[in-house]
Amino acid sequence: MITAVNERATLELVLAATPLTVTSGDEITYTLEVRNTGNIGTGEVNVTLPLPNDTQFISATEGGVLDGLNVNWALANVPAGETLSLNLVVRSADGLADGVVIVAQARGTAAADPRGEQLSNEVRVNVNALRVANxxxxxxxxxxxxxxxxxxxxxxxxxxxxxxxxxxxxxxxxxxxxxxxxxxxxxxxxxxxxxxxxxxxxxxxxxxxxxxxxxxxxxxxxxxxxxxxxxxxxxxxxxxxxxx
CATH class of the missing domain: 2.60.40.1170 (Mu homology domain, subdomain B)
Incomplete structure (x- = not known):
C-alpha cells in the first residue's frame, strides 16, 4: 500500500512586545516569530508589520525596511520545523494620554503555503501617563x-x-x-x-x-x-x- 504524503509549508506568526505598559517616549521591542510547522521549506516569505499606532520607527532586524507606515521583511526561506525571529523597535509618541492602547498585528505569506495570507496574534501595549520617581x-x-x-x-x-x-x-x-x-x-x-x-x-x-x-x-x-x-x-x- 502506498500512502500519499501531503507536502506543504505551514506558516505561523507569533507576536510579542516588551514592555506591555509604557509612558510617552518609552521604547517598545516587538518580537515576531516566523514559524514553519509544515514538512517542507516555505520558499520566499513576505512579512509585514504595520507600524503600531502612536509610535515612531527606530530599527528592525533581519533586513526589515520601513515603507510608509509598514515595516516589511522579505525572507528567502524558513526550513521545515524552524523558526526565525524578527525584531522591531519603536518609540511611543510624546504626549500620549493615560489609557491609550497601542495595537500591533503582523501578516505574512509563504510561497509554499497554499492557505495564503496569515495573521499573527494581536498585541496590545497600554499607556500609563503617570510619571513618578523610583x-x-x-x-x-x-x-x-x-x-x-x-x-x-x-x-x-x-x-x-x-x-x-x-x-x-x-x-x-x-x-x-x-x-x-x-x-x-x-x-x-x-x-x-x-x-x-x-x-x-x-x-x-x-x-x-x-x-x-x-x-x-x-x-x-x-x-x-x-x-x-x-x-x-x-x-x-x-x-x-x-x-x-
Whole structure:
C-alpha cells in the first residue's frame, strides 16, 4: 500500500512586545516569530508589520525596511520545523494620554503555503501617563575587611530608575556603633551620629554617587562586624524611603 504524503509549508506568526505598559517616549521591542510547522521549506516569505499606532520607527532586524507606515521583511526561506525571529523597535509618541492602547498585528505569506495570507496574534501595549520617581540605593565598602585603626570608605549610589525626576532627595546614614566619622563627599554633613546629604534633583535614569569615610578605632576587637545602612527619600517617590 502506498500512502500519499501531503507536502506543504505551514506558516505561523507569533507576536510579542516588551514592555506591555509604557509612558510617552518609552521604547517598545516587538518580537515576531516566523514559524514553519509544515514538512517542507516555505520558499520566499513576505512579512509585514504595520507600524503600531502612536509610535515612531527606530530599527528592525533581519533586513526589515520601513515603507510608509509598514515595516516589511522579505525572507528567502524558513526550513521545515524552524523558526526565525524578527525584531522591531519603536518609540511611543510624546504626549500620549493615560489609557491609550497601542495595537500591533503582523501578516505574512509563504510561497509554499497554499492557505495564503496569515495573521499573527494581536498585541496590545497600554499607556500609563503617570510619571513618578523610583529611588534605588546601592552601597558598597571599598574592602570587605578592615584592620582596627584604619579607615573604611563606602560608596553610596542613589539611582532614580523611575520615569520622572526625584527632587529634594535626602540621603541619611546613621553611623554604626564603634565607628568614627571622618569625611563625606558632595556636601555631606555629620550631626547627632548621622551623616546627611541633600541632593536637589536626580533626573529620571540618573544617579548620584556619594562617598563616606569612617574610622575604625584601634581598640576594636577582631571579628567585629560593622553594619551600615544608607536611606534615600524623596516626595516624588510614592514608595517612600529606600535603604541598603
Amino acid at each position: 529611588l534605588e540605593v546601592l552601597k558598597t565598602p571599598a574592602a570587605p575587611r578592615v584592620l582596627a585603626g584604619e579607615s573604611i570608605t563606602y560608596t553610596i549610589r542613589v539611582r532614580n530608575i523611575g520615569n520622572a525626576a526625584a527632587r529634594n532627595v535626602l540621603v541619611t546614614d546613621a553611623l554604626p556603633a564603634g565607628t568614627v566619622f571622618e569625611s563625606a563627599s558632595m556636601g555631606g554633613t555629620f550631626a547627632a551620629g548621622t551623616v546627611s546629604w541633600n541632593i536637589a534633583e536626580i533626573a529620571a535614569g540618573g544617579e548620584a554617587t556619594l562617598t563616606l569615610v569612617l574610622g575604625i578605632p584601634a581598640n576594636t576587637a577582631a571579628g567585629t562586624v560593622i553594619r551600615n545602612v544608607a536611606v534615600a527619600n524623596s516626595a516624588d517617590d510614592p514608595d517612600g524611603p529606600k535603604e541598603n
